Amino acid sequence: MKRLFAFFLVLCLGATAQGASFSISRLKYAGGGDWYNDPDEETNLEKELVTRAKINARIDREVVSLQDDDLFSHPFLYITGHGNISFSENEVTRLREFLTKGGFLYADDDYGMDESFKREMKKVFPEKAWVELPFDHPIYHCFYDFPNGLPKTHEHYPGAPHGYALFHEGRMIVFYTYNSNITDGWTAVHNDPPEKREEALKMGVNIVWYVLTH
Numbered sequence: 001m002k003r004l005f006a007f008f009l010v011l012c013l014g015a016t017a018q019g020a021s022f023s024i025s026r027l028k029y030a031g032g033g034d035w036y037n038d039p040d041e042e043t044n045l046e047k048e049l050v051t052r053a054k055i056n057a058r059i060d061r062e063v064v065s066l067q068d069d070d071l072f073s074h075p076f077l078y079i080t081g082h083g084n085i086s087f088s089e090n091e092v093t094r095l096r097e098f099l100t101k102g103g104f105l106y107a108d109d110d111y112g113m114d115e116s117f118k119r120e121m122k123k124v125f126p127e128k129a130w131v132e133l134p135f136d137h138p139i140y141h142c143f144y145d146f147p148n149g150l151p152k153t154h155e156h157y158p159g160a161p162h163g164y165a166l167f168h169e170g171r172m173i174v175f176y177t178y179n180s181n182i183t184d185g186w187t188a189v190h191n192d193p194p195e196k197r198e199e200a201l202k203m204g205v206n207i208v209w210y211v212l213t214h
Helices: 002-012 041-053 089-100 114-124 182-186 194-213
Strands: 025-028 062-065 076-081 104-109 162-168 171-178
Touching (some): 089 104, 089 114, 089 171, 104 194, 114 171
Parallel strands (some): 025 062, 025 076, 076 104, 104 171
Antiparallel strands (some): 162 171
């Protein structure tokens, strides 16, 4: 299964690859949080992936839950929201299997999901601890250069943004952006300044490029 995911992701880097395309799949969850907010974020970033990085991205909104039979056909999951996140016992097992067999999860705190997200991820990986990535980590330099780490799109809390990761056998399996909210910059609905949106989109390209090349 791990080789299948790797093969799929490598193919996505070629715009002329036959039968493979990259997509970002929004993760639907229970608990009351608004997993569905700003639904055009992913498709807007996918358009940028095509034009900027020549990634064979599929411009199509996809929603998946951890219970879905085709979960493993969605190698790149994205989770966000403002409220509570809750995984069932079966979902915990499914997410652990998904991530340890080659899948990837990107999480962006849209203000208010931090406590529940970390709580639920501790159920998935009780033996793992979050690692804050240093500014020289490749995810900040692999396509665009961010010498000071994550950009900050929205001011939710005072202070700098933080990028955390979970690793499995040396591979990053989860990337979590906190106090940054770059995904709000992937949509125009918040009327962010153009320079803020540009930073957010560039960081989004970096995240995807890193996942596809590591």
